[in-house]
Amino acid sequence: MAAAGSLNVGLIGLGTVGGQVAERLLTWQAQLARRAGIELCLRRVLVRDVKKPRALAVAPELLTADPQELLDDPAIQILVEVAGGDEPMHSYLERAIRSGKHVVTANKVVMAKHGPELLALAAERNVDVYFEAAVGGGIPLISTFRTDLQANRIERVSAVINGTTNYVLGRMASAGLSLGDAVREAQTAGFAEADPTDDIGGFDATYKLAILGSIAYEIKIRPGEIFREGIEGIEPVDFRYARELGYAIKLIAHTQRHPGRVEARVHPAMVPLDHPLAQVEGANNAVFVEGDLVGQVLLVGQGAGGRPTASAVVGDLIDLARSIRRGVQSRPSFSFDDRIGVIPMGEVKTRAYFRIRVDDRTGVLAALGQVFAEEGVSISSLIQKDAWVEEQTAELVVTTHPAPDASLQKARERIGTLSPVHAVSSFLRVF
C-alpha cells in the first residue's frame, strides 16, 4: 500500500532506548511506511546536551535541549517519550495531550502514578496514549489485556517483572554470592543502575504491577497501594534452604481478584521449582496471566534494554499511525471502576518461611509452637539445621500453611522476643 502523507514525530530521549527508536525510524522508513500506511518522519529530538558525541548519526538540526521546540510545535502530531522519571515528563505528556498530540511512552513511573488521568484527558482531547513499552520491554502485555483477553475475567497476574533483581537473585542462587557482590556484578554487566534502590527495593516492580493490574481489572491501582518489600534481607543461606525445600527465590509481583477487591503485592517469595516463574533466568521477564476462559497464559521475554523496549515503542507508533491515518482512535478507550480497592496486606493469606536462630536447648520448639498456635498459624514443615556447637545455637526453618499476613507478622514479632530466640533471621512468603 502506498503511504499517503506523513506524520511528524517528536522524540524525548536519545539514550539506550531513544537511540534505538531513532535508528529504526531513520533506517527503516520504507518498511515502516508500508506497515503503517503512512510515513513516519522524525522531526525533533529533545536531549539534555545537544553537543554530546553520539554513536547514532542523527542530523544535528533535529536535536534540541528546549522542550518547547517539541511541545509547542503544532506540526508534531506524535510525541514519543522514552526519557523516564516522573517530572518533568508527566507535565510534558500532559501538555502534549492538551495540545492535541498523541503520545507513545515507555514511562512506567508516569503511567503508574498518573495513567488513569492521562488516559481520561486523552479521551477528552480525542488523542491516543500508548504505553506498551512501560512494562516488560517488548513482551506484548498491554495489548494482550486490552484486546486478546477481553473476553475473559482476569483472575490473577503473577510476574517476574524486574530483570535486575532476577539477575541478582540468580547469581546469589547459582554462585552463592552475597547480595552486595551480586549487585556489583550486575552493575558491571549493565543489568543494574549505579543506584540500584529502585530495582532492589521493589519500587520498579511496583510501578509495573500498578499498570498491569489496572489494565487487567480495569480499576485504578496506585503504586502506593501495593504492598512492597525488596530483596535486601535475603542471605545466601536462604537459597540453600529454598533448594532443599524445592523452591527458587524470586521477586514476585502478584495481583489476584477477590470478591469486590483485589490483592496486589511485590515481595521476594519462595516459588515452587516446577512453577514457570521459578524457571525465569537472568534478566528475563515473565508474566503469568490467568483468565476464566483462556486458562493460564505465560509470556516471556527480555523485559528491558534498548532494542526490546524500542520494539514496543515503534510497534505502538505503527499502530497509532494506522489509526491516525484512518482518522480514528483504534484503541479501545480505557475505563476504570473506582469501586474496586486493594486488600490491605494484613488480610492477604499466604504461606511463609521463617529462618530462626535459637539456643540449642530443650523447650524451644514448644515455645515456638505455642506462638504459632496462638496466632492461628499452622506449621507445614520444620527443619533443624546447622547447630553451632561452640555457640550452642541452632537454625530452625519453619514453613507454614496459608495464614493472614497480619498473623504471620505477629508471630514473627513475638518469636523474635522469645528468650531462646536470637533472631528471626529471615522471613519469606511462599508463593
Add this chain to the structure above:
Amino acid sequence: MAAAGSLNVGLIGLGTVGGQVAERLLTWQAQLARRAGIELCLRRVLVRDVKKPRALAVAPELLTADPQELLDDPAIQILVEVAGGDEPMHSYLERAIRSGKHVVTANKVVMAKHGPELLALAAERNVDVYFEAAVGGGIPLISTFRTDLQANRIERVSAVINGTTNYVLGRMASAGLSLGDAVREAQTAGFAEADPTDDIGGFDATYKLAILGSIAYEIKIRPGEIFREGIEGIEPVDFRYARELGYAIKLIAHTQRHPGRVEARVHPAMVPLDHPLAQVEGANNAVFVEGDLVGQVLLVGQGAGGRPTASAVVGDLIDLARSIRRGVQSRPSFSFDDRIGVIPMGEVKTRAYFRIRVDDRTGVLAALGQVFAEEGVSISSLIQKDAWVEEQTAELVVTTHPAPDASLQKARERIGTLSPVHAVSSFLRVF
C-alpha cells in the same frame, strides 16, 4: 460507555468451542457491550441437528440446520465460524465476505489453504477477517505478529503447536508407553480424536505453521510447501537415548528467514533439555518468536479446547465490534510478498540423530564412517549400546553436525544398504 445500537452475530457450530462462544455471548451481554461499545446479539446458530439435546440453553428458535438462514440474512453483520474443516466452510466464509459480512473464524484448514485469498477478498469488500483462534487457542499470536512485533524483522518462529502429539510424546517419555498405547490414552483423556491422523501425522501443525509463517513474514506459505513428517516412527527406546544425550523429543514446527527465502518444516526433533520448547508439558502449546529488535519472546498456553479457543474467538469479536462501531477496519490490511518462497527441505541444514542396528563385528564403524564422510556429514557423537549377544547385533547411536537434509537422507539410505547394517531404526533431526 453506553452501547450504541447492536450487532447481529451468526454462529456456525455449537460443539466444544461453539458452545462456549454462545454461552459467553448469552451470559456476558453487559460486560461484552461495555467492552465492545456496542451490544453483540446472537441471532442464529447453524448446527447439524437442531433436535440434539444440549447442555447449553440456547433458545430453540435460534438454531437452524440451513446455512442460508445465516448466509442470506442481511441482518447478520458478523459470521463466527467454529465448525472446522475445509469445505463447506471455505465456501460459507467466502460467500459471507462477498455479501459484506465480517468473519471471525477458528478454522485453521481454511485459513492455511485459502487465507491470503479470503483476506484479499475481505479488503476488497471492506470487511474484516479475524482468525486468532485458528492457531494456539487463546495464546495471543496473530495479534502479536500483526501489531506488537510490527517494528521487527521476524527471524524465526519455532513452536510446539500440536497438543495431541505433545501429550503423546510426553507419555511415551515419562511412562515408556508405545505410540499406540499413548495415543489410546490420549483418546481416553480427550486429547486425541478417534482418527488421530491429522495430529500424529503432523498435518494440524503444518496448517498452523502455514498461518503463523505467512503472517510473520508477510508471505504466502501454503501447507503443501511445508516439509512434514509425523511422529509415527518414534519408539520408546529413542526417548532413553534422547535423555542420555540431553534432549527431549518434540514435534517441532519451525520457520526461519534466509536471504530471499524461508525455511518451513514440521517434524519430530531432539530438542536440548534447556530449550524452553523442551519444557512444554502435556497438551500445552508454546511459540518461540525471534525478532531483530525484540529478541526472543516465548508465548505459552492451552493451544486447544473449548474455553481457550472461545477466549480468542470472543476477543476477536470484541475487537471487530469496536471497529464496526467506529465505521472503520481497525485491523491493518494484510499484504503478502509473492517473491519469497520456501526452501526445499533437501537444502535445509540440520543436525541429525541416527539409531542403527548393526552386526556386532569389526569394520562396522569404518564402513559407517566412510558413508558419512562421502556424503559430507560430520559426526558429532557416537554411542554403542545394547549389544544383543545371542543375536550378535548391537545398536549404534550417531549424532551429526549440521548438514544439508539431502546429504543426511542420502547417508541414511546408503547406510541401510551396508551389509553389516540390519536397519536404520530411527532418524530424527536435532533442533
